[in-house]
Amino acid sequence: MERSSRTKELLDRVERMVEEDPQVLVPVRKLWRRLQQECPWMAPPTLAEFLALLREDERFEYWPLGEPLEEETPARGGQWSVREAAACERGPRVKLRRIPVTEALLFQILRHHIRGLLEILR
Numbered sequence: 001m002e003r004s005s006r007t008k009e010l011l012d013r014v015e016r017m018v019e020e021d022p023q024v025l026v027p028v029r030k031l032w033r034r035l036q037q038e039c040p041w042m043a044p045p046t047l048a049e050f051l052a053l054l055r056e057d058e059r060f061e062y063w064p065l066g067e068p069l070e071e072e073t074p075a076r077g078g079q080w081s082v083r084e085a086a087a088c089e090r091g092p093r094v095k096l097r098r099i100p101v102t103e104a105l106l107f108q109i110l111r112h113h114i115r116g117l118l119e120i121l122r
Contacts (some may be wrong), residue, residue: 010035010042011057018060018096022112024105025063026091028054051092060094 017034018026028051035044044050054060099105 006042007053010039010044011053011059012105013039013042013060014054018094022108023093024099024109025065025095026093027089028094030089031094054094059097061097063093063095065091065093 002120013035014031022051030042030048032047032050035050047048054063056073095101
């Protein structure tokens with residue numbers, strides 16, 4: 001099945017977002033919210049549709065971590081509240097399939113999370 005140019009553009013943008021994210025295993029909800037804020041002209045799909053697109057795309061590897069995603073209304077522009085930012089960290093994650101999970105990568109992920117916790121505690 002051939003993808004629409006809109007879907008290809010959206011998934012290409014998500015690929016760049018995941019590639020640049022230090023978390024490597026990036027929460028799906030975080031990517032979805034970023035798309036809404038950074039690309040309002042794209043009219044991002046619903047959260048469930050977005051998850052389905054990611055799971056079908058061969059560039060992404062799906063990791064069903066944490067609780068399942070519940071549908072939510074699209075975010076409006078502006079800064080995220082602390083609660084919204086924390087909610088974005090829950091649920092399933094994706095990573096780029098081309099990046100292998102190695103011991104060094106796992107240490108990088110742990111360092112990123114430890115730094116985040118230290119920032120919260122300050």
